[in-house]
Amino acid sequence: MGSISLRNVGVVAGETLFQNLNLVLSDGDRLGLVAGNGGGKTTLLRAIAGTAEPTHGEVVLSRGLTVGYVEQDVLSRLLSMRLWDAVADALPPEARRDEAWRVDVALDEFATPVAFRDRVLAELSGGWQRLALIARVWVTQPDALLLDEPTNHLDLARIFQLEEWLNQAARSIPVVIASHDRRFLDATTNRTLFLRPAESRFFSLPYSQARAALDEADAADAGRQEKELKEAKRLRRNAGELYNVGINSGSDLLLVKAKRLKARAAAIEEAQKALHKERSGDIRLSNRDTHARVLVTLDGLMVTTPAGEPLFRTGLVHVFKGDRIVVLGRNGTGKSQLMKLLVRAMAGEEIDGARVTPSVVPGYADQAMSQLPERETPEDFISRRFDVPDQRAKSLLAGAGFAIEKQGRPIGELSLGQRSRLGLLALRLAEPNFYLLDEPTNHVDIAGQERLEAEILDKQASCILVSHDRAFVDAVASRYFLIEKGRLNEVDGPEGFYRQMQAAGA
Template sequence: MISTTNLSLFFGGQELYSNISLSITKQDKIGLTGKNGAGKSTFLKLILGMYKPDEGSLSVAKGTKICYLPQEIISRSNEKIIDEVCNSNEDLTKISDRLDEINHQLATREDYESDSYLGLLDELADLNDKFNVQGGHGVREQAEVVLKGLGFSPEDLERPMGEFSGGWQMRVELAKLLVQNPDVLLLDEPTNHLDIESIEWLEDYLKKYSGAIILISHDRSFLDGITNRTIEINNRKFYDYNCNFSTYQVRREEEMVQQVQAYNNQQREIAQAERLINKFRAKSSKASFAQSLIKKLDKMNRIELDEVDSSAVAFRFPEPNPSGKLVAELEDVGKTYGEKEILSDVRFNIGKGEKIALIGKNGMGKSTFIKMLVGDTDYEGTIKLGHNVNIGYFAQDETAKLDPNMTVFETIDEVAVGEVRKNVRNILGSFLFSGDDTEKKVSVLSGGEKTRLALCKLLLEPYNFLILDEPTNHLDIVSKEVLQDALKEYSGTVLVVSHDRTFLDGLSDRIYYIKNKNISIYFDTVNDFLKQLKDDKFNTNARASSGKKNKSKAKEKVNHKEKRELENQLKKVERKIEKLEAEIADLQNKVAAGDYEGEEIFSNIEDLNEKLSANMQEWETVTEKLID
């Protein structure tokens, strides 16, 4: 559907791509990766025709429908969300408008035998066929499914676009693309404005998508879950592999090792040949031998090492002064905006050195809770910070707070004090701002560069409690890994909100989950917690329908005695599950309140979770026997 031949593109007098040839088919789900500024978004715009190649060509098959989601978009629509999505397919909208027009004419005209009247009937039939083939009658249903998956409630669908923030409007733009079912989806960082649960829904949706996808994302889990092909842009070249991102990284590293080995072997061979040539070329008896070596070197296919941009952020958080054992105590904490209650009766303690992932759907109060902790908004109840606690805060809109008229150096130099001022350039260098880069205005920086600059400010003081609200937005995969490693080594306490599952799963040792106006604590990795969340939803639905859906089949295949025994077994298992869940909740509440001594309580929670998992498995097995 899409192909490039010897394509080259220049930006600002520098070559961005060099001699690129590739083809993209309908079966391809491509992860387009590379560092910030490598040219990923530019390549999507080339496909759209927004830019033209300086050399070579790019062609798109005739009739190919392409839809594009940029990183940011400004919507001025004030239509209801459901109407905005349903009307996004221009072809269907034109057909629908023409059908309305024809039906109006047929209802008002009386020249039933005229050629023009009969022509309208023929056109009506043709348009109805097209409308059906393109799924016109199912658009609203599909729109509702997609919007719900992206986090909108049924009530939201009737609200106008203007009532929603830019992040939620981006979700609507994504929904508009998905319901159009284009041949090619171009998605530039589609997860930036989604919570983890919506990302998982979108991942499942795109796995089953029938068209081609070219996806820019710095979310490793998301890329691995969807893509079957990876193209990395690095130093003007495209490295193309038919596998997902993680597999590509392994294969690419193996190839680089082999390439270096082959290069070194060839260099030794060349050096040996040149020594023999220099030794024998002056001797008449060996001159022909020397000439043969010269010809051999001239014909040799010289191995060139790939230029790999290995620059990466490199930093560690300064060692903080220790805080007290309790970093924060919360008692009967709540928050309301007008008549809307966000949080209610929140009570727990945060202990020294904990690495906490704060998770919940967008709109549940994650950022609000963080603002309550740092004192940026009022609240009911009591939040008491522990002894010697010093908070370093990265807000979700931290990059927007940067002064666009200041340079990179001025931004850091303005807030650096004492001995730190002597190391400003070194600190900036560790965040890849060196040389002329330090004199760039903030206004010209990319999203990733602004995030790096904002994070850089956190190194200027040794905070012992870091509160980070979406610090990974716009960071490339390598920079995220460096930030994750720095936070792992950090001896202070961390509370972080992020929608990147890979980043959180390798970092946090407990989950704070916001739901139903409260915060529950789980001692799981993020991936285990999300799996449990899915299982809980499945089992809740399964329990509600148990014994009803397949009642007739159960009667046929399980005799009365066996059925009674299975039902008794099922009741016993359900009682065990309820008891275990209550015991786990009780211990978790004690941990949250700081009402425990020693670390034994954590191993008890782990043991109970293992027993709960075994009983859940037994419950599923018995249920399957009942309905088989």
């Protein structure tokens, strides 16, 4: 039986990420690790894997336990290898000849097409590169598994496949998963750790149930603190009254009592700890008004590949003010190409089959945030693009979660989560009245996702969305369109498509 024990584990990296972590993970325990961007998830995974040391405490593995750690990024040296060779590279040199069969077994578990196994890793999609990283670790037959954002770049079929694999192949070993995908966490975990700088919270529950328990605990803490601070205020008021009476009457006894009451009030106030607030920057949207009822009309719009090969055609589609449309479809069916066509049409280009109301002011963000200039700093970008003074730009960036030192770095050096937040800030400042969002929650932490959902609903934003994030889709969509068999058709909901993807991933 394998186990991972955290004993008073804490990490300080300029500021405290987490402290006093004490828990034991045993066979069959699948822990979801939840925190905001930069909240210490990767740091804790590295400490468990033994590639980094905690500032305080220790990580203790049971005797002989081997840990497999799937990191987020592909090593550059692997990109020039064939997929098969990249997985085989993880085996000890002496085992690569006699136990090469294990590579094919690992790739078979992820239904890897034979033709893909001979392709160079750099030529494959981000999703297949992600599965290659998991296969590289699994081929070593680890006794425990650590996964850092495993659903990044995966389409829904592969996400469902990974869920099934974790619940079957990895069901009997300790597993730790750091992820912002709420549905994935619900499907694959039975324990949840919310990392916090002061006091992290652990629940023997999957994410959604744990989140409800966390919200209840936080509300209880807030209520308790409010009650105790009211008591401290009452004691100080009473102390002040006793002091005045004692001074006027010359009573030393009353002065002593007043002093004691003040000391009790001070002790109560000192015992109060700051209630946790997610450090993620605020995400807000704007929604410039338009009096038009129909914002976009598609009528026989042909969507093609960049090379001009047909992908699908729309029928007659009216997009009304306030519509929140989600476009569903398998990878490669043309969702992103549709978004790019709409961006061009909204910029004034004549696109056959697409009519845009003149009052539409578009806001567009793709999943790579490619609209951001990588060589500029966030401060320069916001100042120049939106003609705001430097101090105002700094204030806006701080509100979006950018520390001063991050504001002066080239955008290309920022994390993907930070770039996503910068892109969403730029969207707000553009003051659009129609949003085109292609995978907007990629790399955004759960607090940010929930804030974006709330903003879309509160601002009654008109939008067309592409997303693999099932929780996000369920929260915001009002209409659904599915690309299937060369057509774009409206459907009642996403459930049928999800079932198709689950079957495809099985």
